[in-house]
Every structure is written in structure tokens, then in C-alpha cells.
Amino acid sequence: MKKNLLLTLVLCLLAQWSVAQAPKWVEKAKRAVFSVVTYDENDKILNTGNGFFVTEDGIALSDYSLFKGAQRAVVINSEGAQMPVDVILGANDMYDVVKFRVAISGKKVPALVVSTTAPAVGTSVYLLPYSTQKDRSYTAGQVKEESKVEEKFHYYTLDMHLKDKMVSCPVMTVDGQVFGLAQKSSGKDTATICYAVGADYAMEQKVSPLSFNDHTLSSIGIKKALPDTEEQALVFLYMASAQLTPEKYAELLNDFIAQYPNSADGYLRRANSQMYLSKETDSMDKVAADMDKALEVALKKDDAYFNRAKLIYNYQLGKPETTYKDWTYDKAIEEVRKAIAIEELPVYVQLEGDIQFAKKDYAAAFENYQKVNATNLVSPATFFSAAKTKELMEAAPEEILVLMDSCIAHCPQPFTEENAPYLLERAQMRINAGQARGAMLDYDEYYKAVRGNVNDVFYYYREQASFQAKQFQRALDDMAKAIELNPKELTYRSELAVVNIRVGRNEEAIKVLKDALEIDPKYAEAYRLIGVAQLQLKQNKEACASFAKAKELGDPNVDALIEKHCK
Structure with a gap:
């Protein structure tokens, strides 16, 4: 009995001695430590934990795990007052730290001073838990090991017992400066060993220009700060x-x-x-x-x-x-x-031209586009603008084509998908200028530039150029491909029939047109073209019957054929 009494007395004396030996700064410093509550998208509590202020205007540190998935958060200070987390200033998931700012309504908050030097191995250190009580309780320990993070920051192994509710509490030097954030122990000896990430590293977390795509930050639903x-x-x-x-x-x-x-x-x-x-x-x-x-x-x-x-x-x-x-x-x-x-920059002149183009003042727009084409802002786009303006001014096709040639000349080689549409534009302008073979070559270059990723309309337009260039086999092949890609488009079947008639394959033309009538029995143009093929085969009676059917179905182009061959 006496022994038990003696033991109790010794323990009480030791406890009193511990409080008596607590550094004077502990009670004041603990006012900077707070509790954190985070909430999910349904406004239900997600996590609770700790953190502490490092500036009097509300900048604070805590662990990233606490904030992951959070849509809002509040801190509860040592006096029990709640303050909302306003903005996230930076985070790192590997070292489990987050920096944020709390909305403090203009009032200063108690804040810890971040140590500029790392405590040496063997140095005594103190962990300050969150508490709403005015006391000097703390957990004492020593620095067991110190290692580097990114070559200039610090990570610590501490001889100190850490309870779960002490994660992200500040770890202090003997003179009352914070040097680390306590982290969960992951090793076997959790009773005496814990870890701390350097407060200097946590303070370095920030939002960069590319942080919008940062997965760590984007996993926090709270508003992010802008870069510095x-x-x-x-x-x-x-x-x-x-x-x-x-x-x-x-x-x-x-x-x-x-x-x-x-x-x-x-x-x-x-x-x-x-x-x-x-x-x-x-x-x-x-x-x-x-x-x-x-x-x-x-x-x-x-x-x-x-x-x-x-x-x-x-x-x-x-x-x-x-x-x-x-x-x-x-x-x-x-x-x-x-x-x-103030300054006649080419980009300003270009905009004036664009506005004049929108006003349909094409002459004025063209003048400005040509000014730009004489500057270092010249590009395929600027020459294209000039070419399209000339086209709307109804200039001669050759004049338009000269500008379009300059557009193509300014494209990088080999052609890219970005610049490939200019080839399509020049192809059409070459058709207008009677340069069908050149148009066909532009279509070929476009096909290579987009690596063959084309549709039925492309084959139709290239066929037009090939036909005018008298490259009939290419025309036949392109129309066959267009029909393969879009078998319901009757125009393609008519065009294929026209090419077949042009090369004397009249029976094949009739077969193609009858296939079209299987799709639409009222397709008047098919009957007219069947009649043309029948004329080539000296089947005049059958041709006139086909023309009559085309007229019955409303073909406006068949009257001249009837007048010439069926009287």
C-alpha cells in the first residue's frame, strides 16, 4: 500500500515537473493549432484532422489526405470559432501536404514562425496537439534522422510517440519555431517512432500556370488560388x-x-x-x-x-x-x-480588313490584306483572305489563283492536316481557271496530307477534276469509291453513269442507272441518262421512251433531247 502511494506521488511530481519544464512559448503557440473538418459533395463530413496557421492573414498547413475529395472545409480554432477554408494554395500527394488560406474577415490570427534552419539530429523537439484548453500540454521527443526532399527541403524521423489525432500537428524547435508537420507512422515501431515533413517544403507548395491539369489539386473541389x-x-x-x-x-x-x-x-x-x-x-x-x-x-x-x-x-x-x-x-x-x-501593327491592319470584309467592303478589305502580306505577319491565312476577297470581287480566276498560289507557297512542307484545306480551296480555284489537271494534283496532295482520311464528297470532287483532265479511269475509280462510302447518294450513281457514257461503256452506264432506280423509282435524271446511253447504242425508240418517262417525272433538262431525237 505504501509502495502504491509512493508511486502515485512520484507520478504526480513528474507530471508537475513536465508542465513546469514546458517552454514558455507553448501556451501561446498552441493557439495557432486548429481542427479541420472537410465535407463531401453532399455536404456530409468527409474527414477530420489538424492544421496550423503560418501567417497572421490566414495561410495554413495540413495534410492533403484530409482534403482529397473535399468540396468545402472549415477550421475550428483553439477558442472553438469556425472559419471557412477560402482557397487552396498548393498541395503534394506524395508527401501528403496542403497549403491553404482561411477566410478571417480582416482579423489577424495567431500564427507560428516557420524555422529557416533544420534542427540537428539529437535535438529536442515538441509536438503541439490541438486543444481548446489553455494549457501547456505537448509531446516531447528528439530528431532521430534528417533527410533531403528535392535536395533543399527536409524530412524527419523522430523519436516520439504519435497518436492518430496528432497527424498534421506542428513539430517545434526548442525556441518555438515550427519545422515540420507530424505524419502517420508506417513502420513497425509506431510506439516510439514517427515522421514529419518539413514545414519549409509545405510552404513551397503553390499553384503554377499548368496546375489546372494537376490531378492532386483537381481532386480537391475547393477553389484554387491563382499563380503568384x-x-x-x-x-x-x-x-x-x-x-x-x-x-x-x-x-x-x-x-x-x-x-x-x-x-x-x-x-x-x-x-x-x-x-x-x-x-x-x-x-x-x-x-x-x-x-x-x-x-x-x-x-x-x-x-x-x-x-x-x-x-x-x-x-x-x-x-x-x-x-x-x-x-x-x-x-x-x-x-x-x-x-x-498609335502604332500600325500588322495584326491591327488585319483586323480592319476582317471588319471591312464583314461589311462587304471588299476593295478596302483587299487593300488591308495586301498590306499585311507585305509584313512579317504574312501567312497562308493572310493570302487566303486576300484570295477569297478577290473571288467575291468577281475578279478573273487567274488573279485569284495567283494569290492562292502564294497561300500554298507559304505552307510548310510536307503539308500538314492543319494546312491541307488550302489545297482543297486551290483545287476548286484551279477548276474555275480551267486547270483541271492541277486541281487533280491538289486533291492528291490533300489525300496524302490527311493520310487518306477522306469521305465520299472528297472522291466526288476529285472525280470532277479527273474527268475534266480526261483521266477517265481515275474518275471511274473515284466514283466507285464514293458509292461504296455512301451507296444511297443517287448523284454519285448518275455521275458514274456519265463517265461510263463518255468512254463508250453504255451498257455499264445503263446498269448503274437501273441500280439507282432500285433505290428511287422516281429518279427522273436516271431515265434521261438511260435514254442518252440508248441513243449511243442506236436504240432510238427505247431512248425516246426513257426521255418520256423522265419528262413525266419532271426532269427539266430532257425537253431539248426530245425535241432533237423524238419528233
């Missing part, structure tokens, strides 16, 4: 624009403008986004206000005028039911000319 610089944030916006809904992207733009209020790009992008979401007057007022603000803050006023012109131009291309204020093509030209007055 405007240039990087703009790249991040670009990456996000193709993957977010318009509404979510609009929220991201609002965050960008809040973080970079003097960036003209933010206002211009928000104006574009808002315009595509709604063209109602109230929405357009917001668009116009953002455009005005962009011009106000822009360092390069010409760039701002150019973007204003482009936005108005795109607005008009959308064919609004009623035009907003003075947002016409003329207004767009007025804005881009302000840009050109």
Missing part, C-alpha cells in the same frame, strides 16, 4: 477557359481582377466572357464598363483599342437581334483605327 504573378495567372486562365463552365470561368475572372486590378487583360477577358453568357442590355452595360476600365488601366493603349475593336466585331458577327448602343462594324473600325494611329 500576373503573367503566370494569365496562362492559368487560358488553361482553365477550355475546361470550366462559363459560370465557373466567370468566377475565376472575378478572382483574377481582385488579385490583379490593374491588368487590362482581366477586364477584357471578363468582358468577352460576359458577352457570350448574355447579350441583354444589363449584361452589355457590364461588358462596356469592363472595356472602359481596360482602356483606363492599360499601359499599351493601342492594344486596348485593338481588343475593344475585336470584341465589338465579334459581337456583330453573332448577329444580335438589336444592336447595343453604337456597337456596329463602323464603331469597330473606329476603335481599331485608334490603335493603328
